[in-house]
Amino acid sequence: MVIWEVASRLSTVPTFMFPGVLQVLETLFNGIINGQITGAIFQSIGRLLVGFTIAVIVGLILGYLIWRYKLVDDTLGFLVVALQSIPSIVWLPLAIVWFGLGETAILFVVTIGATWTMTMNTTSGFKNVPTLYQRVARTYGSSGFHLLRTVIIPASIPQIISGLRLAWAFSWRALMAGELLGAGGGLGHLLETGRSLGQMDLVISVMIIIAIIGTIMDNVVFTRLEKNVQKKWGLS
């Protein structure tokens, strides 16, 4: 940070292009106080939660169908792998044409970005449930939905959690890209504002916020979830 500050002061580049640490922190602080950054954070997270939730639900359902029916596996299963390799932002032009440049288009990109990973993780989680557990449950008379609820889902929880984690990361990236290009506020849009106003201090502030939120979600929420499961299962 000292090197950053010194480099900024000494360099011949104008400060609006390469602001120093102190200036960035000041903008960050002011942005949080006057609500410019805080508002954007809430807007972005709100969108993310909606898109992420939809993606998780759709992913679980698709994952179940692929696991359960061979025909779905042969058709949709392959398609999902193909779709997963498309970066989600590629969907934006299509989304803009379908839904117009706005909330729905961004939500669509966020959801699409997370759905396929979630689907793939759910499928492989379900497929990797040891036959032994299923046999045990069946000898006790479990079948159908009961088997799914009491054995298949609990047994694939570790894989589902890592699916959630990946899905979160994918939708977070999709959200930023979507907001950057699309309209309607949020952190990504604030970045774009910063660029057009030539306020690199604002741009860097937003980047810091993005990094902080990403780290918090990954380290606090998902790592803790994973650790809890591992402890309960005796894996760690």
Place this chain on the structure above:
Amino acid sequence: MYLTLDGVEKKFQSNTNNEVKVLDDISFEVEKGQFVSIVGPSGCGKSTLLYLVSGLEKASKGKIEISGEQVTKPGPDRVVVFQEDGLFPWLNVLDNVTYGLLLKKMPKKEAEAKATEMLKLVHLSNYADSYPHQLSGGMKHRVAIARALVMDPDILLMDEPFAALDEQTRMALHNELLEIWRKTKVTVLFVTHNIREAVLLSQKIIVMATRPGKIKATYHVQTTQDGYTPDSVTLDLEQKILATLEEEMEKVLKEELGDDYNFKKSDIHRDTNGDMGSGI
């Protein structure tokens, strides 16, 4: 007769689309409350036979009946104890044991009371709140047995349940199993490759031949009045069963190790010094 198998045959589809006959014309009967073991070399289909009785697999031919009713699907009246304990790692010991009871729509309170009692029988009542990974191998198997017994099954099917355990634990569990069997009078069908185990535990022993699996011989174990078997009887029977199995074992080993392998060593006595035992 209680459990009847009549001309049971099982074929599997192999990779090359050939049908492999695993079991051929298996017929035997088990009386209620009897402890029957099935011994045989590896790959003789003894586990498959157990799965057929449990209903997890379907027979290609023949009939399996329990008190006159044909077996079509798995059910809680025929509970299986598997080679691995198969406890659900996401449930604690008590929840593992009540799993089947709750499936039978038993009220939670009643199920827990019953499970606690059964855990006492296997000496694990202090571990009701533990998770499976916190238990030793032997303890896990005892939980698995408790989970099966708590269902009051008509038949307890055991698929080499003690094969993965060390000798001491296995011996302790043998005694516990016999005690439980005497107390509950449950019918047991016990699959093992361990001849001694079979002789120690059971009243009737079915010896299987391999490829395809067939019944080679049936032995009845003479028990004394108190239910214990004297050593002389078990040793004699062990020798007999071993002799019956020798030929089968050689067949398996030859297939796995090549044709020049000989299971039996040369018949002429030779001691390790190379002389004939008297300094010649």
